[in-house]
Amino acid sequence: MAILLAFFAGGLIAVQAGINSQLGIMLRNPMFATVVAFVMSALVSSVAIAFMAPAWPTKSLIKTIPLFLWFGGVLSAVGVGLFYYLIPKMGVGSMMSFALTGQLLLSVLISHYGLFGLPQIAITPIKLAGIVSMIAGLILLNR
The missing domain is CATH 1.10.287 (Helix Hairpins)
Structure with a gap:
């Protein structure tokens, strides 16, 4: 089952990259499409968390997390922005x-x-x- 879900996830990434690169063209800037993608992702993730009702991380737990782990989103923004910029060209x-x-x-x-x-x-x-x-x-x- 995990392998099928992994293939499905890969397919979703290809489709969303194509759709969002077109959105970047229509908005005349791939970074606008990147912002839209992350806002939509945050909304969907927030709804999922609300339905799952997980235990929230405690302040003491948050303090133990290495600082560099909080910056994965920077890499995501750069990577996703590059996707939306390069897909129309390549x-x-x-x-x-x-x-x-x-x-x-x-x-x-x-x-x-x-x-x-x-x-x-x-x-x-x-x-x-x-x-x-x-x-x-x-x-x-x-x-």
Whole structure:
């Protein structure tokens, strides 16, 4: 089930990137589309939290969270803004193929070194073959 949900999530990202890049064109600035995307995301997330009724984090818990973990949204804003800027220039297929390859390469390195407190998972020869295959696919998709 998790694998199907992961494929579904990837499909949603491709669709939203295409839709929001068009919104950026129509608004004459991809950063306006980025703001709209994040406002809508905040609204939907807020409604989901209201229905889930989770326990709110305590002040003492919040104080223990490393400062750098609060800045993931900055990376999201830059990444999403770049998507909306580049898709009209490259096409959604090319942009997604480069973005996915970049995500794969960096995620393998993050896992290999156990960065950000994540589990450390070594790069194996099979994983290297997968990376090479992904890069070959990137080249073939963008010919």
